[in-house]
Amino acid sequence: MSDLDQVLARLGQLHPKVIDLSLDRVKRLLDRLGRPQDRLPPVVHVAGTNGKGSTIAFLRAMLEAAGHRVHVYTSPHLVRFNERVRLAGNLVDDAGLVTLLERCEAANQGDPITIFEIITCAAFLGYSEVPADVLLLETGLGGRLDATNVVDQPAVAVVTRISFDHTQFLGDTLDAIAGEKAGIFKAGRPAVVGPQAADVPLSVFRDRAAVLAAPLAMAGAEWSALPTDIGFRFEGYGRTLDLPMPGLLGAHQIGNAGTAIAALQHLPLTVQDANIVKGLATVEWPGRLQRLTRGPLARLLPNTQLWLDGGHNNSAGEVLGLQARAWTALKGNRDGGALDLVVGMITSKVPADFLRPIAPYVRRLAAISIPGEEATRPASDIAEAARAVGIAEVTEAAGVAEAIASLAARGAAPRTLICGSLYLAGSILADNG
Structure with a gap:
């Protein structure tokens, strides 16, 4: 130490x-x-x-x-x-x-x-x-x-x-x-x-x-x-x-x-x-709609854009929803969806409020508990909220790598976004930034 x-x-x-x-x-x-x-x-x-x-x-x-x-x-x-x-x-x-x-x-x-x-x-x-x-x-x-x-x-x-x-x-x-x-x-x-x-x-x-x-x-x-x-x-x-x-x-x-x-x-x-x-x-500001192009997570999705954002409340969800809508309008989207989500949140945040504005643009969501974070929400809480706001295909994973591998195995969307917490963003950047 x-x-x-x-x-x-x-x-x-x-x-x-x-x-x-x-x-x-x-x-x-x-x-x-x-x-x-x-x-x-x-x-x-x-x-x-x-x-x-x-x-x-x-x-x-x-x-x-x-x-x-x-x-x-x-x-x-x-x-x-x-x-x-x-x-x-x-x-x-x-x-x-x-x-x-x-x-x-x-x-x-x-x-x-x-x-x-x-x-x-x-x-x-x-x-x-x-x-x-x-x-x-x-x-x-x-x-x-x-x-x-x-x-x-x-x-x-x-x-x-x-x-x-x-x-x-x-x-x-x-x-x-x-x-x-x-x-x-x-x-x-x-x-x-x-x-x-x-x-x-x-x-x-x-x-x-x-x-x-x-x-x-x-x-x-x-x-x-x-x-x-x-x-x-x-x-x-x-x-x-x-x-x-x-x-x-x-x-x-x-x-x-x-x-x-x-x-x-x-x-x-x-x-x-x-x-x-x-x-x-x-200007640089890591962890805010930041594209990850190197590291082990990016290598799991060689043909997909991998993005990271630390937003975690309803206002941040609205911002991500607007960006998802912009992505949807671009050429190359498949199955009518702009992105897949990997989401981890802490207990003081409300998953449904955060996810509701993004939900119309999400094809699949993988919920995780944030590794090493005592205040993490259980993945099951996030999965339940995701289904409640209309995301049809929802799974739970043991960690981010497992979540991304699961999404990739089923054919990843053009973009995958890891989001829901600055603590999660920090842990991702420590290994992939």
Whole structure:
């Protein structure tokens, strides 16, 4: 076990062990560390249910194309824990992360704190000590009481698409969830809201911004990003940009790219149009509609496209459903279906809600339990939900390789998609990325 693994294992025993939304513990530890959150470069604070990571990936790609040094904080990681903390463009190395975590552990003096909170404090400490031009800061869960919500003067607060997720913490209505996400808005500081579904109460964002006198730029009102024959057009802030399609697959990525471009307008940094174009082309965000072309799983399907996505809630299901419909319209599909699915999920997610939008385009589904994941849903739960939403041919398999081999033996569809969990996506990328 490496030094980092040992530290993480020790911190994993901290109390509270479960999610406990609060800012008191974080603020106490940050005070003991000398308030590193007050010594950060301009901060882009990003909340939302879906699209946070993609929006941050676009921002990073555009800013780095312009030569800026970029700190990034995201969660969860897919393969290596270090993915969560990027210092001035580079993933923090094991030794550096161990040092930051141990400094925070010592300063905490054994007081109650969650592992996410102490990791967030360690990240802030690192960001305050390594020079950079901007920090892209992703919330972990919610916004108002998220451990990251201790930055009083962000350059801009951003809310991406919201939907139902973590309802036990954020509320079981879209009004409540929107209110929690809008909790990252700060007095007098700009806020950007990305494209939302028709049932999302936009008034929640406007009301919160009005109370705080926070200048608000909402998709569809103050700015827009809409598809064109050659890509998409961004309009807003007194400018019009005709741009190529984003490098991340899916029609929804136009909205995420537009949200990133809108956020850029509030940074005290120069980003030329050419940097935006380059960023759109070079952006990377693993585990989100990512095609796998190497590794043992790809070799099991030599004549079929193998795709991976970590989406796991109803909004992610809608996105995958739209992509499946686009695939269905392409030549070469057989048996009236665009794809086969391999699905693994965790117990906090609702399989039927996730699968319902994709179901009309699925020919076969193989359900699995996620290997090595204590909170995995049994494959039988997923199989039952798949049948309930209308997927006729459903099987269960002991693992991903077995599921794919089973699908291949019966004649795989033109595309096979592994989906349902970021934990599953991480385990796949560890062996096949």
